Amino acid sequence: MKFKQLVAAGLMLSVAGMAKSAQESEFVVSDIKIEGLQRVALGAALTYLPVKVGDEMNSFRIAQAIRSLYASTHFESIEVLRDGDILVVKVKERPTISNIILEGNDDIKDEQLQESLDGSNIRLGEPLDKTVLTSIENGLKDFYYSIGKYNADVSAIITPLPRNRVDLKLLFEEGDAAKIEQINIVGNSIFDDATLFEQMELKFDAPWWDFLSETRYQKQTLTGDMETVTSYYKDRGYLKFDIESTQVSMTPEKAGIYVTLNIDEGEQYKVSEVELVGELLGHEDYLKLVLPITPGELYNQAEVTYTEEFISKYFGRFGYAYPSVTTIPDINEEDKTVKLTLSVDPGKRIYVRRINFEGNIGTADEVLRQSVTQMEGAWLSNATLESSKNALSRLTYMESVDFDTVRLPGEDDKVDVNFSVKEQASxxxxxxxxxxxxxxxxxxxxxxxxxxxxxxxxxxxxxxxxxxxxxxxxxxxxxxxxxxxxxxxxxxxxxxxxxxxxxxxxxxxxxxxxxxxxxxxxxxxxxxxxxxxxxxxxxxxxxxxxxxxxxxxxxxxxxxxxxxxxxxxxxxxxxxxxxxxxxxxxxxxxxxxxxxxxxxxxxxxxxxxxxxxxxxxxxxxxxxxxxxxxxxxxxxxxxxxxxxxxxxxxxxxxxxxxxxxxxxxxxxxxxxxxxxxxxxxxxxxxxxxxxxxxxxxxxxxxxxxxxxxxxxxxxxxxxxxxxxxxxxxxxxxxxxxxxxxxxxxxxxxxxxxxxxxxxxxxxxxxxxxxxxxxxxxxxxxxxxxxxxxxxxxxxxxxxxxxxxxxxxxxxxxxxxxxxxxxxx
Missing domain, CATH: 2.40.160.50 (membrane protein fhac: a member of the omp85/tpsb transporter family)
Structure with a gap:
């Protein structure tokens, strides 16, 4: 917060100083001169400047002009002066990136890095915004920290070249990932440590022959392991299981990691009743017959999730492509049971306006349509879409097939279906x-x-x-x-x-x-x-x-x-x-x-x-x-x-x-x-x-x-x-x-x-x-x-x-x- 205040104060002082340099008096611009241009054409620079001959200048218009020129991303410094009634703008252009060198990156591929740099407009032939480099360095360091490489460092080295060009070199020192020295689980009495460790991908003290074990710390893997342990308990009736806290500490040399999970196992619950509510469109009897959840059995989170997906896909067969299925648990603490209420809102029936194909360079659209069983004008069926995808995939001249549905703006009951195909040699x-x-x-x-x-x-x-x-x-x-x-x-x-x-x-x-x-x-x-x-x-x-x-x-x-x-x-x-x-x-x-x-x-x-x-x-x-x-x-x-x-x-x-x-x-x-x-x-x-x-x-x-x-x-x-x-x-x-x-x-x-x-x-x-x-x-x-x-x-x-x-x-x-x- 203090940093933002300092930046704002500095900008105000800069603008104030520039306004003072323009003698703080209003004047009518008789001419405009821009000095310091090298790569940027004069005509292009004038388009960035929101001032033209005949305009009346004041301190506000000067600040507006400076902000507009900076926003063009072409200039490193800008100074506005007044010579009589002539507006003089002195600029220093940002250097152009002549070459990008990546060195020392083993965990991140060059293609991934270049894609990230492109997103920040760091590419060959473009002006270099040095302020962006700091955020790129920090973002890359955060990535290495997330995979346990706490000694990693990323440095951006800029080498000036003639004609206001630079070489940009990203130097990576990845180091070794921190090894998990120990994982502690605190609060478990129902399942022992060995049972829970078997569910986890992260390991410690793995035998030498188990070379597939993941002993390096990775934040994403730990998150996944926590979800796996949670599912393990909830799939066995422990509805209120919770991981209360997680501590990750490292050795002073940042080479070893200690992980501690504090858990609350809770009580085991059985399902007392399953109720379907909402707009079931006459399918209530069938759904009750095929629901996988059975009263009297232990609560199983996986079965609850599967049931929600099953009901959603079932209604999707009849054109209700975006149903909402929510499970509401009603817990009875006295007898340790839970009543599950499945609330179903099928939404509106969705119709297909148009089916589009992309990626088919050599194959005509009508040939692909012959394998598609989903019809335009008919309601959208997820089962029909999947069968259409499979039929297209079985064509010997198709390498891969995928599809997505796009809802139309202003139309809550219509979609376009886009099939994306990749052909192979036929x-x-x-x-x-x-x-x-x-x-x-x-x-x-x-x-x-x-x-x-x-x-x-x-x-x-x-x-x-x-x-x-x-x-x-x-x-x-x-x-x-x-x-x-x-x-x-x-x-x-x-x-x-x-x-x-x-x-x-x-x-x-x-x-x-x-x-x-x-x-x-x-x-x-x-x-x-x-x-x-x-x-x-x-x-x-x-x-x-x-x-x-x-x-x-x-x-x-x-x-x-x-x-x-x-x-x-x-x-x-x-x-x-x-x-x-x-x-x-x-x-x-x-x-x-x-x-x-x-x-x-x-x-x-x-x-x-x-x-x-x-x-x-x-x-x-x-x-x-x-x-x-x-x-x-x-x-x-x-x-x-x-x-x-x-x-x-x-x-x-x-x-x-x-x-x-x-x-x-x-x-x-x-x-x-x-x-x-x-x-x-x-x-x-x-x-x-x-x-x-x-x-x-x-x-x-x-x-x-x-x-x-x-x-x-x-x-x-x-x-x-x-x-x-x-x-x-x-x-x-x-x-x-x-x-x-x-x-x-x-x-x-x-x-x-x-x-x-x-x-x-x-x-x-x-x-x-x-x-x-x-x-x-x-x-x-x-x-x-x-x-x-x-x-x-x-x-x-x-x-x-x-x-x-x-x-x-x-x-x-x-x-x-x-x-x-x-x-x-």
Whole structure:
């Protein structure tokens, strides 16, 4: 207060002195001169001066002129003089900031400091107001004190430069944070110190191995711990619990802190009655049924808060977006009970005037509106807004989505809803590189755009060439072909496949296909897709195996048995898709399920069916969802139906399931897990003339291929612990993901007859692998490791470091794999 009086007195004396220098006589200004200008233009300076030629000057007008010039923030000192009838203003401009140097700040990032300086108009090219520096220094010191660094110091050093410029240097001496030497709790008898210390984040005397304990004093953490202890008591019936006082003292050298909490535990209370009052809009009976507070139980502050939030959200579903729910306790000290009266005022029903979008640079507004279920002109529903946010977040070209409601001035029943979105790359360059013990180097490439020209339509042109496949495919999907959300899509494709190079047995195929699909939404989470695909397949088997011959022989031309076979098929499919994931890419919460069934029509050359189920569950482990747990399971089964030439049809071997690689079992080479090809060689016997005849089948020999041919049944599963990526800030969690995983699974052949071959001689001339029962689903594989995924500008990149935990003789394992593409 005295300081303010001194400043006021000084200003009055300054003004009085300047007025005296102007000879304290009134005069009419005939001209105005401003001296000392360097950077500020004369015209600009005159605009700051509330005086013009012809005005009559007096002491009041002089003081007004000085205040106006100072308010422009350009001048460090101002002097007003009179030369006859000429008004002379002498100024000294504030120096311009040429450079800002931050040194020694480890606890505060440069970006945070610069943001704070910008708020005080301390930035490059601006005039330096030295009076602001003191408040900035003190504010920064207060911050360091709040985190226990009582020896910290912040100094602003100004270095003059030519042409009235300065360098501003903020020098930080942060020091070490004071360590908590002891925490004392006084007044507790119901819960002992150890129990209460377990609830607190601040610790003292932590063992050396508990490196995660917070032993440094921080004011904000202590405040949070006090709220936690208060909640601990009040959630157990101690309604009147109170922390009466808090003492924080430090050692003379400011290196240690002693904290003392004086508490009053009070008595334990039970709830005697719960009453709902106010305007309940006819929902009283329902609310009474679902209220979580039960009379006769201990008072629980958490349940009271949850009940208030539940009622608020419940009325929010019906357009009452700003209800007031207040709990009024009526305490009976005689029997230690409390009657809770929930007073409800729903307020006015709120309607949405307009829905706005911001941040969507490449995506058109109408595309985003297709996913928003909250309608303009309808009442505001918090449930509908949340579902709209989730639907937008599940779009693969959205990185983050948020919304807020803005009440309109003068309108107490209308709001605007503003959705703020952040887009991410919707196109991907789909490429991969891998190395295996047998397949060696493999490459692939492709292009896909999930948000073509901002329309939300998916267009893909995949021209892929790898060591085992060459393919070209054009696909198109319009997810909102109709306003009701019916989708329409189609594909045209061609592929050449080399089974041996892909890790399968030796066969080659060519396929032409064309298909169409249509999808129907059931609700915001579920939809059903129907599809029909025509395929023309040419298949060549360079080496015959017992499992493939049965299918292959159906189409072989007996006059030219070495020629390839050809067949046509019409594959009809139906799929149920459900997703409650919180994001389309890198989800951390929710689940997704997909169940599909496909079958060739009876007029096809081959008759078979396949069914698959794929499910994933994400469980957040932390409030910010940087830690999350993923559990996944994938099942598949296929087989033939009907007969051909009196023989039961089976699943074409080129439709078998495969396992191994980044999409299934990491740690194993692509498609190498599962049944191997079995070749049966009859044992020859020579007659007396030297002619070859074949003896008993028990003398036949069996050769096992080094390659897998897949199977008609599959089970794959795994768990993953999603963790924060080291050295990557939380802002990039939507772009980079790190996880620790365990993969388990197997592929088997339900049609394999192990008893036919188990007692035969095994020919190990070309392969030392044993003959196993390929119909046994228990011959599982397992692997574990580390995976890092990065949503790069070229598309998703996946780096996997894997170790086989459970493998079989002859399995092709690999430690490292790297892929670019849509693999998750």
């Amino acid at each position: 196109g991907s360059f789909n490429a991969g590189i891998g190395y295996g013990d047998r397949t060696k180097l493999s490459l692939q490439a492709g292009i896909q755009q999930d948000n073509f020209l901002g329309t939300g339509k998916r267009i893909a042109l995949n021209l892929s060439t790898t060591s085992y496949q060459k393919s070209a495919q054009v696909s198109y999907t319009d997810p909102y072909f109709t306003i009701d959300g019916i989708s329409l899509g189609g594909t045209i494709g061609y592929s050449e496949f080399d089974g041996e190079s892909a890790g399968f047995i030796q066969y080659n195929s060519k396929q032409y296909s064309v298909g169409a699909n249509v999808g129907y939404p059931i609700d915001e989470f579920n939809r059903i897709n129907f599809g029909l695909t025509y395929s023309n397949v040419e298949l060549f088997q360079s080496t015959s195996y017992e499992q493939t011959t049965r299918f292959y022989n159906q189409f072989v031309d007996e006059s030219n048995p070495d020629d390839s076979i050809k067949y046509d098929s019409f594959l009809a499919s139906v799929a149920w898709i459900r997703s409650t994931l919180n994001r389309g890419v890198f989800p951390t919460a929710g689940s997704s399920q997909r169940a599909s069934f496909s079958i060739t029509t009876p007029n096809s050359d081959v008759n078979y069916f396949k069914t698959e189920v794929d499910t994933k569950f994400y469980f957040p482990l932390s409030r910010n969802q940087r830690w999350s747990f993923l559990a996944r399971l994938k099942l598949g089964y296929g087989n033939g139906y009907g007969t051909a030439n009196g023989v039961d049809q089976i699943l074409p071997f080129n439709q078998n399931f495969g396992a191994g690689g980044n999409d299934s079992l990491r740690g194993f080479e692509n498609n190498t897990v599962g049944p191997r090809g079995v070749q049966l060689t009859p044992s020859p016997i020579f007659d007396i003339d030297g002619n070859v005849i074949y003896g008993s089948p028990v003398n036949d020999t069996v050769t096992i291929s080094s390659r897998s041919l897949g199977g008609n049944a599959m089970i794959l599963g795994g768990v993953e612990l999603i963790v924060p990526t080291p050295f990557v800030e939380a802002d990039f969690d939507n772009s980079v993901r790190t996880s620790l995983f365990v993969d388990v699974g197997n592929v088997w052949d339900t049609e394999f007859r192990y008893d036919r071959y188990k007692d035969l001689t095994l020919n190990q001339q070309f392969n030392n692998d044993p003959l196993e029962d390929y119909s046994d689903y228990k011959l599982y594989r397992a692997s574990g490791g580390l995976s890092v995924q990065w949503l790069s500008p070229m598309g998703p990149m996946v780096f996997s470091f894997s170790k086989a935990i459970e493998s079989r003789e002859g399995d092709d394992t690999k430690f490292f794999s790297f892929n670019i593409g849509q693999t998750f």
